[in-house]
Amino acid sequence: MTRFTVAIDGPAASGKGTISRAVAETFGFAHLDTGLLYRAVGKKALTFTDGPLDPDLAGNLAAHLTEADLAADDLRTAPVAQAASRVAAIPQVRAALLDFQKRFARREGGAVLDGRDIGTVICPDAEVKLFVTANDRTRAERRFAELTANGHETDLDTVLADLRARDKRDASRDAAPLKPAPDAHLLDTTELSIDAAVAEAVTKIKKRIGQGRD
Ligand code: CDP
Ligand code: CDP
Secondary structure, three states: OOOOEEEEEOOOOOOHHHHHHHHHHHHOOEEEEOHHHHHHHHHHHHOOOOOOOOHHHHHHHHHOOOHHHHHOOOOOOHHHHHHHHHHOOOHHHHHHHHHHHHHHHOOOOOEEEEEOOHHHHHOOOOOEEEEEEOOHHHHHHHHHHHHHHOOOOOOHHHHHHHHHHHHHHHHHOOOOOOOOOOOOEEEEOOOOOHHHHHHHHHHHHHHHHHOOOO
């Protein structure tokens, strides 16, 4: 099979990871959760400071990520998410992670990547681009349910404030801000079940495959 890239972007807890995993399984594509890259860098950054980090040092941390860094089981915490969003605004960090993501996207057999800048920067030529959204309260409720199910003590207002702060930083930064690519399909999951959201994504991809692979 040839190359086929699905780019899935959107704000925090919009459902892009869930949709990406289902798409990867349905079509046999490889999946890269690019948020994990930034979370792993953010976690390393926290070992130095929870304030601003020297940009070259941050870039260096990103350039030396290992498989083990990405497999750590504590990347999904709220402090790591905020640290990820801070290092993600540093151009040296994004530059260090660019090649790996671009190569992943064009691998043989198809790939789905989810993040913030996949359709705009990493893969502007992706065969299918989705921009997944949901209103912020719904997203906060989903993330809150996830965090509490995993034993994290928090409350809905804190989760909502964290989400809003991160979305604001992600959308307003100069380097690869969160925004839909002009040719992205918008998928609002506020009123959708997971199955319905996945079905919409699968339908779009099947339609594109039907038009012929490159
Ligand atoms: O990857 P992202 O942060 O965008 O979100 P996710 O991890 O895919 O989804 C966040 C949570 O919302 C998960 O627990 C999903 O099961 C849930 N979800 C949902 O309830 N309804 C949807 N339509 C999509 C996701
Ligand atoms: O799962 P959730 O949407 O909450 O977060 P994530 O996808 O794991 O991303 C964590 C942080 O990494 C985001 O808030 C962004 O600041 C950053 N990120 C990015 O800048 N570009 C990407 N392609 C993916 C994540």
